[in-house]
Amino acid sequence: MPRYIIERELPGAGNLSHDELRAISQKSCSVLDELGPKIQWVDSYVTENKIYCIYNAPNKEIIEEHAKRGGFPANRIEEVKNMINPVTAE
Template identity: 60%
Template sequence: MPKYVIERDIPDAGKLSPEALKAISQKSCGVLSAMGPQIQWLHSYVTADKVYCVYIAPDAEAIREHAAQGGFPAERVSEVASMIDPVTAE
């Protein structure tokens, strides 16, 4: 199944409290549960003004539907073509 990186513009995301991040995570998990197992959230990176999420989904439309149902922004949805790491250099 394809993997996607979602770029979400969230002003002051890096200043969100642990409680706010927990609430956002709970909302996301609730929407994912209702959508079924075909879409999975792997993890997210929170930066100053953005959140980058990594998902597995059948297509980009499923990602956009999750965002719409959860009320989350999804400015850019990019399918991962490949992944590299330090081992790739060996």
């Protein structure tokens, strides 16, 4: 299944409390349950003003639907074409 990186612009994201992040996570999981097993949330990375999420999904449209139903921004959705890491250099 394709993997995507989603960039979510959220001013002040880095200042969100644990409770606020938990509420966002709970909403996301609720919407994922509605959408079924075709879409999977892998990880998210919170920076000062953005959240970057990794999802496995069959297409961008289901990610856009997740964002719409959850009320989250999905400012940019990019399919991962390949991965590299320090082992790639060997």
